Amino acid sequence: xxxxxxxxxxxxxxxxxxxxxxxxxxxxxxxxxxxxxxxxxxxxxxxxxxxxxxxxxxxxxxxxxxxxxxxxxxxxxxxxxxxxxxxxxxxxxxxxxxxxxxxxxxxxxxxxxxxxxxxxxxxxxxxxxxxxxxxxxxxxxxxxxxxx
Numbered sequence: 001x002x003x004x005x006x007x008x009x010x011x012x013x014x015x016x017x018x019x020x021x022x023x024x025x026x027x028x029x030x031x032x033x034x035x036x037x038x039x040x041x042x043x044x045x046x047x048x049x050x051x052x053x054x055x056x057x058x059x060x061x062x063x064x065x066x067x068x069x070x071x072x073x074x075x076x077x078x079x080x081x082x083x084x085x086x087x088x089x090x091x092x093x094x095x096x097x098x099x100x101x102x103x104x105x106x107x108x109x110x111x112x113x114x115x116x117x118x119x120x121x122x123x124x125x126x127x128x129x130x131x132x133x134x135x136x137x138x139x140x141x142x143x144x145x146x147x148x
Contacts, residue, residue, distance in 0.1 A: 040093075042094075043090055043093040043147075044146060046089035047090065050088070053085060054085050058078040058082050061074045061077075062122060062128045062131060065119070066125060076119060079109055080114075083106040084106065086105050086140075087103060090106075098146050105139065
């Protein structure tokens with residue numbers, strides 16, 4: 001799963017943004033012993049799908065927002081949709097930790113989607129790269145600790 005998540009990140013960033021590397025986080029014991037438990041594996045695949053479907057539109061919206069500040073609402077909506085997708089991907093997990101961490105991650109993304117001040121700090125392509133790299137990595141950390 002580590003390769004899958006790394007490939008999603010490296011290949012998923014669109015619109016001229018730089019790849020941000022691995023989602024990182026602590027390596028769960030189950031990963032050290034051959035991979036996530038079955039319930040976690042299903043959840044991690046769902047998280048990977050949510051990431052794949054949402055990172056491109058969010059990256060594109062941020063990039064457009066740098067050129068046209070009137071599109072900030074679209075970027076906010078894309079981030080909120082990303083959070084909703086993470087929530088959906090983890091809400092029914094048999095793994096209670098993934099369920100709780102998925103909710104925490106989704107709540108972070110939702111809160112940031114409503115943070116006009118944060119979006120106001122994104123003015124350049126480098127700011128977009130930071131948002132899609134280290135910043136997003138931090139926001140996704142609770143759930144990716146199980147999957148990376």
